[in-house]
Every structure is written in C-alpha cells, then in structure tokens.
Amino acid sequence: MDTNRILILGGGFGGLEAAVRLREALPESAEVTLIDRSDSFVIGSRNIDVLAGQETPAGVRHSYRPLRERGVHVVQDAILEIDPHSSRVRTERATWSYDYLLVGLGAELAPEATPGFAERGHHFYNPEAAGRLHDKLRTLESGTLVLSIFGAPYRCPPAPFEGVVAIDSVLRELGTRDQIDIVVTVPGSAPLPFSPETSELVQNQLSKRNIEIQTDRQIAGLRPAQTPANDAGDSRTVVEFADGSQMEADLFAGVPLHRPPQVVRDSPLGNGAWAEVDRHTLATSFDNVFAAGDCAAIGDGNVTVPKAGVFAEESARVASEHIAARIQGQEATAEFRGEGACYFQLPSGEVAALRASFFGGPTPQVRLEGPSQALRAEKKEFIAERVERWFGGAGATQ
Numbered sequence: 001m002d003t004n005r006i007l008i009l010g011g012g013f014g015g016l017e018a019a020v021r022l023r024e025a026l027p028e029s030a031e032v033t034l035i036d037r038s039d040s041f042v043i044g045s046r047n048i049d050v051l052a053g054q055e056t057p058a059g060v061r062h063s064y065r066p067l068r069e070r071g072v073h074v075v076q077d078a079i080l081e082i083d084p085h086s087s088r089v090r091t092e093r094a095t096w097s098y099d100y101l102l103v104g105l106g107a108e109l110a111p112e113a114t115p116g117f118a119e120r121g122h123h124f125y126n127p128e129a130a131g132r133l134h135d136k137l138r139t140l141e142s143g144t145l146v147l148s149i150f151g152a153p154y155r156c157p158p159a160p161f162e163g164v165v166a167i168d169s170v171l172r173e174l175g176t177r178d179q180i181d182i183v184v185t186v187p188g189s190a191p192l193p194f195s196p197e198t199s200e201l202v203q204n205q206l207s208k209r210n211i212e213i214q215t216d217r218q219i220a221g222l223r224p225a226q227t228p229a230n231d232a233g234d235s236r237t238v239v240e241f242a243d244g245s246q247m248e249a250d251l252f253a254g255v256p257l258h259r260p261p262q263v264v265r266d267s268p269l270g271n272g273a274w275a276e277v278d279r280h281t282l283a284t285s286f287d288n289v290f291a292a293g294d295c296a297a298i299g300d301g302n303v304t305v306p307k308a309g310v311f312a313e314e315s316a317r318v319a320s321e322h323i324a325a326r327i328q329g330q331e332a333t334a335e336f337r338g339e340g341a342c343y344f345q346l347p348s349g350e351v352a353a354l355r356a357s358f359f360g361g362p363t364p365q366v367r368l369e370g371p372s373q374a375l376r377a378e379k380k381e382f383i384a385e386r387v388e389r390w391f392g393g394a395g396a397t398q
C-alpha cells in the first residue's frame with residue numbers, strides 16, 4: 001500500500017475519536033496527523049465542574065501527548081485556510097497536503113455578537129471562563145443573577161441547566177443563596193423545546209430550588225445601569241430583550257451565540273455556514289474530504305442533530321470507517337444514526353439522560369430516562385471510557 005496522508009483538523013470529541021480509530025485500523029505506512037491550536041483537550045461537561053469549584057481550569061485539560069506515543073502525529077498550530085480544490089490546508093507555520101481530510105473544528109463562540117456581553121457578561125463554555133464565573137460568584141453577596149440562553153444552536157442543550165444547578169449549589173455553600181434571586185431566560189417556548197417531558201423535569205427541578213425560568217425571552221443586549229456602583233465598583237447590568245422589556249442583574253451569565261469556525265465559514269466546505277455533509281457518511285462534496293461533529297450541519301433538511309460530544313464522536317467514527325475502507329479498497333457500511341445519550345446532573349445529585357435516536361427509525365426519538373443514581377454512574381463511566389480510549393487512561397494535565 002502506498003503512503004496515505006490523513007489529516008485531521010481539530011482534536012476534540014470528533015478529531016480524537018477519528019485519530020484513534022484510524023491509527024488502529026491502518027498500517028504504519030498510513031500517516032495520521034492531527035492539528036489543533038491547543039496542546040490539550042477538555043471534555044465539555046468538565047466545564048461545569050470548574051464552575052462548581054470542584055476543579056481548576058488546568059485540572060480538566062488532557063494533554064495530547066499520549067496520542068503521540070500511540071503513533072498519531074500531533075501538531076500544535078492554528079489552521080488558517082482549507083482549500084479542498086488543491087487538497088491543501090494552510091496553518092500559521094506550514095502548508096499541508098493530504099490524501100484524506102477530516103474536519104472536526106467544533107463550533108466557535110461569538111460573545112461579541114450580543115451587544116454588551118463581552119464587556120458585562122460571563123459564561124462557562126470553556127474552563128477559563130467557567131473559573132472566572134466561579135470567582136465572581138464568591139464575591140456576589142445579594143441581588144439578582146440572570147442566566148440567559150441567547151439562541152440555538154449551542155453546545156449540549158441541557159448544559160445551561162446543569163450550569164445553573166452548579167451556580168445554585170455554590171451560592172448555597174457560600175451561604176448567600178437566600179439573598180440572591182436566580183432567573184434563567186430562554187429564547188423558546190420551553191427550556192428544551194424538542195423534549196416536552198425533559199422541559200417539565202427541568203422546570204420542576206429548578207422551581208424546587210427557587211430558580212425562576214422565563215420562556216420566550218430573546219436577548220437584545222446588555223448595558224450598564226444608571227444605578228450607583230456597588231462596593232466592588234461594579235454597576236448593575238440592564239438586560240434588554242427584543243420585545244422592549246428589561247430586567248436588572250447584579251451578575252449576568254449567558255450561553256454565547258455559537259457559529260461555524262471561521263476557517264470553515266471561509267472555505268468552500270461551509271460557504272459562510274456550517275460544513276455541508278451527507279448525513280449518512282459525513283462526506284462533503286469534495287473527494288475524500290469529510291466533516292464531523294459540531295462544525296458540520298448533520299441532518300436531512302427536517303432534523304439537524306444537536307451539537308454534542310456524543311454525536312461528534314459517532315459522526316467521526318463513521319467518517320473514519322469510510323476513510324479506512326477507501327484506503328483498504330473495501331466497501332464501508334457504517335452509517336450515521338444520531339444515536340446517543342446526553343447526561344445532566346440534577347440538584348439531588350442524581351443524573352437524568354436524554355437518549356436520542358435521530359435517524360435510527362422512521363421518526364426522530366428523544367427519550368428521557370431517570371433521574372437515578374445508576375445514570376450518575378453511567379455518566380462517570382462515559383467520561384472514564386473516553387479518557388482511556390483517547391489518552392490511554394492518562395488523567396487531566398498529564
């Protein structure tokens with residue numbers, strides 16, 4: 001077999017799964033190269049542990065080093081341009097040619113797309129931001145905390161509700177919760193519009209904790225209030241909604257708008273949007289070029305799968321099987337079904353799971369399971385399995 005150069009862009013849920021699968025499936029003569037601008041990976045749900053103060057930002061990062069020991073060529077560099085016409089990728093330090101390309105660049109946060117948010121808002125969609133929000137909670141003594149979802153799609157639909165549970169727990173531990181009102185605003189008619197039973201569970205669990213949810217609240221922007229600065233020198237924040245109404249917050253957290261990564265938007269794979277793929281195989285319209293995970297719009301026109309690690313992993317697995325089969329001159333049968341579970345932790349410490357099968361049957365199914373302690377163990381196992389498979393069990397920061 002001639003040398004085959006496989007280039008994987010992005011070392012997230014998708015890129016890691018593809019790198020490990022392809023390395024296992026192919027002989028050493030195939031080069032598997034993974035490029036990421038970071039030197040480490042964070043499992044999305046571990047951001048909540050940082051917000052809760054159970055972990056430090058550095059403590060949830062897994063170094064890519066163990067992948068090198070397993071024969072994956074890992075390059076830390078920023079990708080600047082994808083040119084599928086010439087089969088080249090340009091990074092800050094080099095230009096790469098490939099025989100097979102898998103793009104797994106995730107979703108980009110766009111905090112500046114919501115006026116005033118970059119200056120006045122906090123979030124927990126990366127470990128450093130989650131750490132800053134945790135520190136801010138420690139200085140808040142009274143008033144109103146507002147947590148808003150700005151719009152879909154965003155990563156892991158239940159994550160904001162897990163986040164507010166973590167916030168509530170931190171404030172209870174600090175003894176300030178009774179002096180602080182917590183309000184969650186969502187842009188749609190329910191917390192999780194695609195699953196009425198999960199929305200009901202979320203509403204019930206949050207109201208037990210005295211957390212108010214307001215629906216149909218589209219954020220227009222944030223601005224400083226005219227009220228005098230507090231002892232810490234912060235003014236309150238006015239949260240402005242699209243219908244002209246407002247509320248004031250002493251601390252504002254939001255789920256920033258997500259958009260396709262710039263290199264995908266700027267390339268013919270995205271043409272200004274998420275990468276277009278065949279939802280069965282994850283192939284793009286370019287020869288031997290695949291896109292998987294959050295950076296792709298994976299759907300059939302009626303349904304697009306949510307942006308979540310489970311689907312990023314499944315889509316990358318399917319794409320890798322197609323790449324490996326082409327290299328080995330075989331026919332691939334793998335097909336993306338959009339099947340997996342998203343877990344979320346409730347105030348009781350139990351875990352509920354949203355089990356989905358978007359394309360496994362005649363209609364998309366999303367089923368709520370639990371909450372239970374058994375699902376808490378299953379969630380722990382889900383994380384441990386990935387750490388074992390991708391990093392040979394090496395813990396965070398090793």
Ligand SMILES: Cc1cc2nc3c(=O)[nH]c(=O)nc-3n(C[C@H](O)[C@H](O)[C@H](O)COP(=O)(O)OP(=O)(O)OC[C@H]3O[C@@H](n4cnc5c(N)ncnc54)[C@H](O)[C@@H]3O)c2cc1C
Nearest residue numbers: 010012013014037044079105106156293294308309310312
């Ligand atoms: C708070 C939170 C909780 C979550 N909880 C869950 C959960 O419980 N279950 C679940 O399934 N999912 C969860 N998710 C979602 C999950 O983390 C993502 O959907 C998943 O990581 C997507 O995988 P991906 O491979 O598509 O992209 P990512 O994992 O985001 O990886 C993309 C990679 O590309 C790299 N990259 C991007 N642009 C460039 C560039 N120009 N140059 C070089 N490198 C680049 C990035 O550094 C990154 O490493 C959660 C997310 C968050 C934020």
